[in-house]
Amino acid sequence: MVGREVGIIAAGHTKFGNLGRVTSRELITAAATEALEMAQLDKDSIDAVYAGLLSPDIFEHQMHAAPGIPDYLGMKNTPSTRLEAACASGGLALMHGAIGIASGLYDTVLSVGAEKMTNLPTSHVTEALAMCADDIYEVASGITFPGAFAMMARAHEHEYGTNAEMRAAVAVKNHKHALENELAQFQKEITIEKAMNSLMIADPLTLYDCSPITDGAAALIMVPWEVAKKHDGPKMKIRSFAQASDTMSLHDRPDLTGFTTTKVAARKAYDRAGLQPKDIDFVEVHDCFTIAEIMAIEDLGFFEKGEGGKAALNGDTYRDGYLPVNVSGGLKAKGHPIGATGVSQAVEIFKQLNDMAGPRQLNDVEIGMTQNLGGSGSTIVCHIFERGD
């Protein structure tokens, strides 16, 4: 689409969950080492590192975290850059690694994402995450993200009748999918009744409508596609990517039932790839809350507006359905270590497109897509990937 075409030749991914006494730097080191081994590359062949990290500042009392990555990996003077866009930080680390290759500046890039969140008590994490909303107009009024997405759920329910059962069905599906992902935070099946009757967090969202607090890291190694296609090992091609932003505050938007940013970024990603929604075989979307998955699959063009709520309930978005959505378990059940998520989504696509997904392997998939969201959708980044063999 721009400059040189880009391929991915390796992935690494830690267990997601409460990982105890470990730093994000150590988690990244583990994921990156796995990727380097898969790529059969020495660490010194990496030209640049891009890291998605929401706030090592607040979670780990560490700013300027990026140089710590090549430091721990034993690299020499390798440029390392942190990108932060709330929960879309990882997607931007991936995208900017690809831009670095596309421009010709770098030939081999390591893109990573991580977060170490469980150092803080849950209420502190929720408060910290709320700082990704508009501090002046929203946070000062007491809003946190469960509240913001609760308003969206109410709007979607009011407009389209998307009810609690439909939202719960998303959680049930993603928990079901995560049963086949040993790196997922949760590997337990739940029922619609259990989800609907769980603790009320922000009316109408209950506990099982919300993604958890998670530690973890993910890593990908990128090279020009011309190099990747000759590489003896797994590979996939980045067909396109696109990023969009929106107002910080919800009150500045005409509609709360979807994200303009998802629509804009997806349209650009489709156009740049020369593809349509119907060409996408499976997708990893940003289900920070169940309603977010519903809005995503509508805004990405897979389901008509207002029809997304029925998708999981009808089985359409299950692994064996019309369009597999979040076969990894999604943020809901795989877990959501903020900065890692955008990279982790692409790792899932990479595994699926290289028949490396084990018990959750999809059949005959050629094209996969990711949608990574930051804040209340103030940042969206979409990627489209194609099987490399």
Next chain:
Amino acid sequence: MVGREVGIIAAGHTKFGNLGRVTSRELITAAATEALEMAQLDKDSIDAVYAGLLSPDIFEHQMHAAPGIPDYLGMKNTPSTRLEAACASGGLALMHGAIGIASGLYDTVLSVGAEKMTNLPTSHVTEALAMCADDIYEVASGITFPGAFAMMARAHEHEYGTNAEMRAAVAVKNHKHALENELAQFQKEITIEKAMNSLMIADPLTLYDCSPITDGAAALIMVPWEVAKKHDGPKMKIRSFAQASDTMSLHDRPDLTGFTTTKVAARKAYDRAGLQPKDIDFVEVHDCFTIAEIMAIEDLGFFEKGEGGKAALNGDTYRDGYLPVNVSGGLKAKGHPIGATGVSQAVEIFKQLNDMAGPRQLNDVEIGMTQNLGGSGSTIVCHIFERGD
């Protein structure tokens, strides 16, 4: 050097200082608006925004600050990305804007940098900035940056005899230069005696060895050089850029009298531009402490190792000297709003290369360079620029 060549066609810069009740978002809006007016561009012609911000998290209780920039500027869905690399955040915003153009992805990019630091008391700011050092090995031992640079000053003094008078001469020079910069935080002349006798901050560094706490923002607009050179207005060409990283902790480095990162990044920048240190007419370097300027002008290849201490004392780095260094007043006197600094340095080069620098205008300058440092030199980014007409 890579992909498309990149030019800069406009700059904006707020007053630096204690700016009272204002947010970094408002400061960026002001600087960006000035740049848009200079470029005679409508805001909607901007394809992407790159923002250098160290920690709106800690200074302003605002994470995910990047989308707030197109939001306040009234742009529609323009991608906006925050980069953080301690005090080198601005330099990376500039560099990644240029990579975006070079790759062909974007045609017009706004790169900005800002920090609103004076919300916190001085001691809190020093503590917050210390989080850019290694939290585990350095901060836990009580180090802050005045202490880190004091150790470097001691090492340089021990090895090369670089004494307090030489350091003070850097502060005297930069204060003198800032007399001609109305946007500078300090416009007052000081003497070597005054600097040497000022409050001891971290032995041997006194108050006047340290850059101040500052609010401010700076902005640049970039387009492909093919477009810039036909542009009816000011312009300059980005000849090259390079970034390097080093260990987080000082104890992991073999030498404290210079930065390997500066040497590595400068060498790459020179090579990519096909230039040598002797081709550089003037330079803006990262004088967060006086010793940092001394090390920078050595590591960049302008002075022999160990000779940098004499440069300001001899008059070599004054506006009318052998190599004008920090004619803007530098971080020391112009001020150092962390995320803004890397962009502000390039704004000074832009003004000088377009004869827009007013009373501090240099004569016959064709090539300018910037060196922007993060942490204890764990990140360095260098840019080389060329006159456009």
